[in-house]
Amino acid sequence: MTIYALSSGPGIAGISVIRVSGSKTKDVIVNLTKQKAPEPRVATLRKFNKINNNELIDEGILIWFPGPYSYTGEDMAEFHVHGSKAVVDSIQDTISKIDGCRLADPGEFTKIAFQNGKINLLKAESISDLISSETEIQRQQAIKIMSGKSSEKFNSLRSRLIKILSNVEAKIDFPEDDLPDDILENIHTETDYIRNEIEKILNDRRVGERIREGFKIAIVGPTNAGKSSLLNYLSRRDIAIVSEIAGTTRDVIEAHLNLDGFPVILSDTAGIRVSKNEIEKKGIKLALKKAKNADLNIIVLEPKSQDFRDFFNESAIKKSILVINKSDLGVNEISNEIEKYNPIFISVKKEKNLDQLIDLIKENLKNKFISSEDIYITRERHRSNLKNCVEHLKNFQKKKSLEDFDKGAEDLRLAVRYLGMIVGKVDVEEVLGSIFNDFCIGK
Numbered sequence: 001m002t003i004y005a006l007s008s009g010p011g012i013a014g015i016s017v018i019r020v021s022g023s024k025t026k027d028v029i030v031n032l033t034k035q036k037a038p039e040p041r042v043a044t045l046r047k048f049n050k051i052n053n054n055e056l057i058d059e060g061i062l063i064w065f066p067g068p069y070s071y072t073g074e075d076m077a078e079f080h081v082h083g084s085k086a087v088v089d090s091i092q093d094t095i096s097k098i099d100g101c102r103l104a105d106p107g108e109f110t111k112i113a114f115q116n117g118k119i120n121l122l123k124a125e126s127i128s129d130l131i132s133s134e135t136e137i138q139r140q141q142a143i144k145i146m147s148g149k150s151s152e153k154f155n156s157l158r159s160r161l162i163k164i165l166s167n168v169e170a171k172i173d174f175p176e177d178d179l180p181d182d183i184l185e186n187i188h189t190e191t192d193y194i195r196n197e198i199e200k201i202l203n204d205r206r207v208g209e210r211i212r213e214g215f216k217i218a219i220v221g222p223t224n225a226g227k228s229s230l231l232n233y234l235s236r237r238d239i240a241i242v243s244e245i246a247g248t249t250r251d252v253i254e255a256h257l258n259l260d261g262f263p264v265i266l267s268d269t270a271g272i273r274v275s276k277n278e279i280e281k282k283g284i285k286l287a288l289k290k291a292k293n294a295d296l297n298i299i300v301l302e303p304k305s306q307d308f309r310d311f312f313n314e315s316a317i318k319k320s321i322l323v324i325n326k327s328d329l330g331v332n333e334i335s336n337e338i339e340k341y342n343p344i345f346i347s348v349k350k351e352k353n354l355d356q357l358i359d360l361i362k363e364n365l366k367n368k369f370i371s372s373e374d375i376y377i378t379r380e381r382h383r384s385n386l387k388n389c390v391e392h393l394k395n396f397q398k399k400k401s402l403e404d405f406d407k408g409a410e411d412l413r414l415a416v417r418y419l420g421m422i423v424g425k426v427d428v429e430e431v432l433g434s435i436f437n438d439f440c441i442g443k
Helices: 025-033 085-096 108-115 121-132 136-146 149-173 181-202 207-213 227-235 278-293 314-318 354-369 380-397 402-423 429-439
Strands: 002-006 013-021 044-049 056-065 076-083 101-103 215-220 253-259 262-268 296-301 320-324
Touching (some): 002 025, 002 085, 002 108, 013 108, 025 044, 025 076, 044 085, 056 085, 085 101, 108 121, 121 136, 121 149, 121 402, 136 149, 136 207, 136 262, 149 181, 149 402, 215 354, 227 253, 227 262, 227 296, 278 314, 296 314
Parallel strands (some): 002 101, 215 296, 296 320
Antiparallel strands (some): 002 013, 013 076, 056 076
């Protein structure tokens, strides 16, 4: 089946790009242009016509990519036309009338590229991340993953695991033959090395996921402390309703921000207090849950209401910036309990010391995001597979004797499988290939 879709953004534009991929691509070119396909990978000016009455649709650029030297690995073409909805709809409607052509599913071009071995799963994911990136740090991370360094790392570890497995498989298949001592020693040394490398990758403070998904900041505190006003100020727009009536905010209100290139999800929450109102109690429960799961909390208090420790546990306070709002009304005294957390005195209304607060937030972002280590994990899928790989390596390392190798081999196979799932490579034939190449079994 040949697929087609608008590859550029929807809406009015100077140029729109319609992509076609599959065995019928040449037929599409001939039907629309009434000419044969142009030279490969050469931008060629062509007229595009309807196939039923030869009516001219538009004049634009055609680029022909014969397979396998294309993005998808199949025959592929791009039609660069004027970016009006009428032109795009007419081109796509014409292609749909050609036998064997249908509209592509979301992400199907990249899926075909993966299935045809043009890219691995990590690169496919990084393409999606690059398209979705909203901040500079997200773009940089997606580009680094696309460059292939992560794939090289995981493929290298996987190759070393396959080598270990091939040694173990050789012993299982030929139990009467003794493996050299250096190979047996190497099995344990290599397993230790691979496990340590994966554990170092896992011990990354989830930097990659934070960059991709956004740094979670929860604005929490008692009612009427100015939390919603602070959200509106940091967002530079009126997102939350601001009122002098206590308990106005009942649900969690979120805003996605770009702070100096760092992606942030800022959450305004319900005011925390003892309440008998069932709806407000649910809002307070959500607020405490947000505080627990956030990367950073901004606890907003006001001079006359400084009690907060009854609501927040120590772990939530440790990852918090303590803010005393409404300082323009005067601050008579601060308790020792508050003072030990180095609070910032601000006034959202008078825009006092808000730059100091923003600088502190940025400092927290940099401490969380900036890492001297390379980033290899950007999704929970990667982390889960690596954890499973480590567990099976641990199980294998518990097998100390040669007699246990047949049981340990299954743990190695599963470790190889989980590591391969990250880049989308799972192939037991590689184990056989390694045995033949290194041990000359047929000799």
